[in-house]
Amino acid sequence: MRYYAPDVKITPRPLLAFLCLALPAALLLALAACGGGGDSPEFQSGRLTDPRKVPTVTPWQQPPEVKIVDPDSIVPISGGGTPLPSATTEPGEPGVCGETYKVVSGDTMFGIADKCGVDPHDLIDANPDVNAGSLSVGQVIKVPAAASPAPSP
Numbered sequence: 001m002r003y004y005a006p007d008v009k010i011t012p013r014p015l016l017a018f019l020c021l022a023l024p025a026a027l028l029l030a031l032a033a034c035g036g037g038g039d040s041p042e043f044q045s046g047r048l049t050d051p052r053k054v055p056t057v058t059p060w061q062q063p064p065e066v067k068i069v070d071p072d073s074i075v076p077i078s079g080g081g082t083p084l085p086s087a088t089t090e091p092g093e094p095g096v097c098g099e100t101y102k103v104v105s106g107d108t109m110f111g112i113a114d115k116c117g118v119d120p121h122d123l124i125d126a127n128p129d130v131n132a133g134s135l136s137v138g139q140v141i142k143v144p145a146a147a148s149p150a151p152s153p
Contacts, residue, residue, distance in 0.1 A: 094138070103139040108132075117146045 095104040097116035109132040113120035124132050126144040135141075 097143055099143060100140050101143050103135045103137055103141065105137050107135055109135070112141070112143075116143050118144055 094102040095107075096102075097112075101112055101116060103112070109124055109130075110120045113123040116123070122144045123141070124130075126142045130139070130141055
């Protein structure tokens, strides 16, 4: 039900004033966001798909010489990476495979087995007193001899 109140007059002036100011401001912002017009040679908006106009690095005048490195001449940097298994190192040295292996940070039984080239189950069976789920840094475990491959017929 509607009521008629002839003595109350509602004027839309505040709303009209807001629209008169906000609409032109929004249009100016939209035009500024579009980047304006003009064909500046420095930057042409929307035309970067033409490969002839995409800025690129100057190619080599001549490609660099290819160098082939002999893998046997590579010397490892001390302290970098995982030590490789070596027959010349003492068994029990941290992170190096031998008859025994000294656990280093981040080692797991499966990772040690992979590093030493043995079956993970053989490594676990060779260490019945070791909890495979909680190795301690510095803990020494026995490494079984790697199984030799079966002779092919």
